[in-house]
Amino acid sequence: MIKLLNLEKSVKTKAGFTYLLRQINLDIAEGEFVTIMGPSGAGKSTLLSIIGFYDSAWEGEYYLFDQAVHKLAPKERAALNKRHVGFVFQQFHLLEDLTVAENLDIPLSYRDVRKSEREGIVADTLDRFGIVAKKDLFPSQLSGGQQQLVAVARAIVAKPSLILADEPTGNLHSDQGREIMELFKKLNDAGTTIVQVTHSETNAAYGHRVIRLRDGWLAKE
Amino acid sequence: MNDFKFAFRQLLKNPGFTAVAVLTLGLGIGANTAIFSVVNSTLLNPVPGPEPERLMQIGEQNSEQRQSGFFHGVGPPVFQALRENQDFFSDLVWANSGTPFSSKTGDFTERVQGSRVSSDFFGCWNARPILGRTFAPDEAVPIGKDGMPIADSAIVIAYAFWKSHFSGDADVIGKSIELSGRRFTAIGVMPSHFGFPWGGDQFWLPAEDPHVRPDLVETPNYKVFARLKPGVSAQQAQAMLDVLTQRLMREYPRGMSPKTDWLRYGYAMFIQKEGWSIRIRPLREIFVEGQLGMNLKRTLFGLVGALGFVLLIACANVANLILARTENRQQELAIRAALGAGRVRLMRQVLTESVLLAFLGGLAGLVITVWGMMALESFIPYWRPHLKEVRIDGSALGITLLISLGTGLAAGLAPGLRGSRVALANAMKQAGTGATVGIGWRRYHGGLVVIQVALALILLTGAGLMIENVVRLLHVNPGFDPENLLRVSVQLPWEKYERQREKTSLLLADLRERFAALPGVKAVGIEKESGFPETFNVDGGPQSVELYRVGCGMEESDLFRAMRVPLLAGRYFNRDDIGEGSGTAIINETMAQLCWPEEVAVGRKFRAPGAPGAGDQVYEVVGVVGDIRDYSYDQEVFPTFYRPYQELDLQGGPPTFLMRIHTDPRALTQVIRKELKAAEPAMGTPDIHVVKQKLYDSTQARRTYMYYLMVIAAGGLLLSALGIYGVLSYAVTRRTREIGIRMAMGAERRRVLGMVLREGARLIGVGVVAGLVAALWLTRLLGNQLFKLFEVRPNDPVVLAGVLLFLSAVALLACWLPARRAARVDPMEALRYE
Known part of the structure; x- marks a missing residue:
């Protein structure tokens, strides 16, 4: 599903170029649950951004479903992102001014799904995640765990084939974290490919394999 | 539709921001539409109906x-x-x-x-x-x-x-x-x-x-x-x-x-x-002709200029507000982008809010327009020709709405574009980590503040000059003692008294006696203006001068004694001066200066050319009195000579009694009306007024103009102060973490206070210098064109210094509030907040 060949990312500083990622070669098959680990500054989030098309300034080759992403124009990459990617942030990043239902509706509206269809999808998703009662609440009225639950629901509402999660339980206590990880497991069991960044070995245990990064280099697969 | 719903919710969620932005826009739009509507229907486009440009006036002219x-x-x-x-x-x-x-x-x-x-x-x-x-x-x-x-x-x-x-x-x-x-x-x-x-x-x-x-x-x-x-x-x-x-x-x-x-x-x-010829001119010109038209033009165009500045300040403020707010929403925009919103969608979201804001501002503007027009109509004198109703001018409203809409769009567009380009990876990080206000954006905000301060300074200079103008006007010496002086102008029945000098004189003498006998009346003088100039030759002076003739009483009806006009040289009239044969005249100071500058006027002669075959009528100056300003403090004093009232016909101004009283003038008015009726049953309605009040009333147009300019300038100043406050407040919010770190590193509160104050003072300084240069240039360029000033120089140093001090004080206060907030930042709280 995902194939990275000699992928490199650098930024220009006063001292010259500083590499954030070096010679990354990576294969992720469809239906895999992969964990990226490593110390702070190793390049985990940067790699996740590149896989999710949120960062386009890199070198090397990137194939998604055999499509050469590195050859695509920004617009085409954005279209790929819309079609395949759902993202879960450590800080949830729910839109504060929108209700739970509206937060779920937003990705669909950005994908030009018709209103009547959106309503059905949102209702199904609310039901599936057991948050129907919360649909008219604003994020500030929810607990951290509930917010991340909504964030995961929002990430999968447009039925992405790939979920990218950046420290999804970093701001949650252990019970809530476990709940979210169970949810990821279920999604993965249902066929969704998941790539998560985490410091937690417990969370990593939910996945199939761990990719370790150190100073931008792939340390061990 | 969703964009509108969310935009509306955003505005409701920030009532302070929304209220300030809507009111600012409303003021800018409303005040300008009102003034444009009045100017358009009274000066620019005063003729109604189809093809008004084809309507002409035909008249004779030499x-x-x-x-x-x-x-x-x-x-x-x-x-x-x-x-x-x-x-x-x-x-x-x-x-x-x-x-x-x-x-x-x-x-x-x-x-x-x-x-x-x-x-x-x-x-x-x-x-x-x-x-x-x-x-x-x-x-x-x-x-x-x-x-x-x-x-x-x-x-x-x-x-x-x-x-x-x-x-x-x-x-x-x-x-x-x-x-x-x-x-x-x-x-x-x-x-x-x-x-x-x-x-x-x-x-x-x-x-x-x-x-x-x-x-x-x-x-x-x-x-x-x-x-x-x-x-x-x-x-x-x-x-x-x-x-x-x-x-x-x-x-x-x-x-x-x-x-x-x-x-x-x-x-x-x-x-x-x-x-002599017969001329044709566009009808429109009748509305702006003469001094009155010019005065109205000056007044209204002065207000147009002042309000235009307020609109600019308002736009700059709204731009700053929207910019600051949208910048604070960068994280939200980034999340939206991460969720799949394209650049167009993001822009649409931001712009929808700007447009909605402009729309609400437009609604507020409409209300303010109606109020403004009612206020402005008081400037249009009743004697001016009117054809058209002053109503809201659609194009003026459209233009000001477009300007405000444009401001909203431009202000929303720049951050919207920036938001749509935001590095999406940032969305995955905590917003604001390490964020301080970018230099480019600080310059942008700062530039808008500088413009606001400069415009406010120009406005305040205009208002300051007008205040100084009115203050000086109210301190003008009118040339007589206006305290406790009553003026009674009587309307004699034309058909009975026209060309009846003797009969008229007897009636006026009778009336004077009746008035003098009233309780509380100390002195009564008589005055009768001819109302038009006559041409005279001056012995030893200019060959042809236009002089005004005024009839006055003498001895018990002496005008100058009743009014307490100073006798500068010579003597007052006595009964021997009555009759055209006496040839004596008392002249005012202006005539003395015109005819015999730097010389003694008493004893000099001037003559009216007689009809062919008849000799000249010669007058000898026997007294010089001070100039009189009895209708308005700034009235033009014409060269005038006085003769006993007995020899003037009824044409021209009505016979007038000046009464020195020491009683309530309102009580006296009823008695005077009764005496008039008793002396002449066919008497017309008299015009009775207290001279001091009349003089004060004569400054009404200027006072009203001054108040309006003060309100406009105060509005401009308030908006500018809000602008300064807003920008610094925003900067402080964005720099809370930085300030926290500085304080954690040992910076004292006064140092932080000074840091923010310095930033504000720099902007104010640049704005003040720019405004001062512009104000000097503008006042020099326009001089008396926009503000008809009375004994005030457009670059009056006292006014300029006062304006500078006042503006700086208000602007520094606007800086001090956010600076104080910055100095109170709790370093631990600030770092935890981040």
């Missing part, structure tokens, strides 16, 4: 009048010729105010002004009555030798007359109105805004067209208005009038004898004046 811009009416021979020529004009109407009518009100007979007009007069400008109808073609009545309609006729009354004489009775149509002994039937009431061709007309009567007749002296008193036929240009019409000019000059030749043809002789005197 070279002297052409120089002063005075446009006379036309005489019957001209009108008759115009009526006979059908090739040039599709409409041809006229109006003539002529002799005033008298109307009985209570005990007194008042003089009321109305116009005789052609029966199609109202149709020419599509003027419709609010009640009844206007004249039918067959309702025109012939005019008699006395200038009055010879038969009862229909009458259309003005709104003010309807209110004052009929208390606004809706059943006025068909009622009878008695004027100058004739009866007229009311057929229509014109709306309040209609006052044409002279504001102050109380009614209009239908009259037959003027024509040359064997029983009436021809005078050029008919104001004629015409609509050019399609395809006819004003130049072509002027060429036709030039031919007519030549023809009439032949028909009314120089040297006509008043003995053989006295009716035509008078008109020939007009036609044979140097440079």
Whole structure:
């Protein structure tokens, strides 16, 4: 599903170029649950951004479903992102001014799904995640765990084939974290490919394999 | 639709921001639309109906009048010729105010002004009555030798007359109105805004067209208005009038004898004046002619300029507000982008809010426009011609709305674009980590603040000059003691006293005695102005000067003693000075300076050229008195000489009594009215007023103008202060973490306070310098053009220094508030917050 060949990312500083990622070669098959680990500054989030098309300034080759992403124009990459990617942030990043239902509706509206269809999808998703009662609440009225639950629901509402999660339980206590990880497991069991960044070995245990990064280099697969 | 819903929710969620932005926009839009609407309907586009540019006025002018811009009416021979020529004009109407009518009100007979007009007069400008109808073609009545309609006729009354004489009775149509002994039937009431061709007309009567007749002296008193036929240009019409000019000059030749043809002789005197011709000009010019038009133009355009600045400040403020807010939403925009929103969607979201804000601002602007127009209408003097109702000008509203909309869009567009380009990876990080305000954006915000401060300084300078102007005006020495002085102008019945000098003098002496006997009256002086200048030759001075003649009382009726006008040289009049043969004169200081500058005036002579065959009338100066400003503090003082009132006819100003009193003037007014009635039962309504109050009232227009400028400047200053506060407050919020770190590193609170204050002071400093340069340049460029200043220099250092201090103080206060907040930042809290 995902194939990275000699992928490199650098930024220009006063001292010259500083590499954030070096010679990354990576294969992720469809239906895999992969964990990226490593110390702070190793390049985990940067790699996740590149896989999710949120960062386009890199070198090397990137194939998604055999499509050469590195050859695509920004617009085409954005279209790929819309079609395949759902993202879960450590800080949830729910839109504060929108209700739970509206937060779920937003990705669909950005994908030009018709209103009547959106309503059905949102209702199904609310039901599936057991948050129907919360649909008219604003994020500030929810607990951290509930917010991340909504964030995961929002990430999968447009039925992405790939979920990218950046420290999804970093701001949650252990019970809530476990709940979210169970949810990821279920999604993965249902066929969704998941790539998560985490410091937690417990969370990593939910996945199939761990990719370790150190100073931008792939340390061990 | 969702975008609108979310935008609306965003605005509701931030009521402070929304209220400030909507009010700011509303003020900018409303105030400017109001002023543009008033300017447009009174000065720029005052003529209603289709193709107003084809409406013309036709009048007579000699070279002297052409120089002063005075446009006379036309005489019957001209009108008759115009009526006979059908090739040039599709409409041809006229109006003539002529002799005033008298109307009985209570005990007194008042003089009321109305116009005789052609029966199609109202149709020419599509003027419709609010009640009844206007004249039918067959309702025109012939005019008699006395200038009055010879038969009862229909009458259309003005709104003010309807209110004052009929208390606004809706059943006025068909009622009878008695004027100058004739009866007229009311057929229509014109709306309040209609006052044409002279504001102050109380009614209009239908009259037959003027024509040359064997029983009436021809005078050029008919104001004629015409609509050019399609395809006819004003130049072509002027060429036709030039031919007519030549023809009439032949028909009314120089040297006509008043003995053989006295009716035509008078008109020939007009036609044979140097440079006489018949002219045509766009009707629009009637609304801006003369000093009054100029004053109104100055006032309104001054306000246009001032309010334009406020609009700019308002726009800069709104731009800053939206910019700051949108920048604070970068994280939200990034999340939206991460969720799949394209650049267009993000822009749409941001712009929807800006547009919604502009729309709400527009609504607020409409309300403020209506208020503003009511306030501004007080500047339009009642005597100005009016044709059009002052109403909200659609294009002005459109333009100001567009400007505010443009501001909203531009302010929203820049951050929207930036938001759409935001590095999406940042969305995955905690927002604001390490964020301080970017240099580019700080410059952008700072630039807007500098502009605001500069504009506020210009506005404050204008207001400051106006305050100084009014203060100086109120301290002007009027040349006499205005305390406890009452002025009583009496309206003698014209038919009994015209050309009856002796009878008039006896009545005035009787009245003076009656007034002097009233309790609380200390002195009574008599004054009678001739009202027009006469030409004199001055011995040992200029050969030809125009002087004004004023009749005054002497001894017990001495005007100067009653008014306490200082005698600068010579003596006052006594009874020996009465009679034209005495040849003595008291002159005012202005005349002394004009005729014998730097010399002793007493004993000098000036003479009025006598009729052919008769000798000159010679006057010898026996006294010099100070100049008098008794109507307004800034009235122009004309060179004037005084003669005993006994030798003046009734023409010109009404006979006036100046009474020095030590009692309540209101109580005295009733007694005076009774005495007037007792002395002459046919006496007209007197004009009684307290001189000091009149003088104070004379400054009303300037005071109102000053108050408006003060309000505008205060509004501009407030908006600028809000702008400074907003920008610094925003900067402090964005720098909370940085400030926290600085304080954690050991920075004292005063250091942080100083850091923020310095940032604000730098912006204020640049704005002040820019504003000062612009204010000096503008006031120098415009001088008295916009603000008619009285003894105030446009670059008055006291005003400029005061403005600088005041503006700096307010602006620094606006800096101090966010600076204080910055100094109170708890370092631990700030770092935890991040």
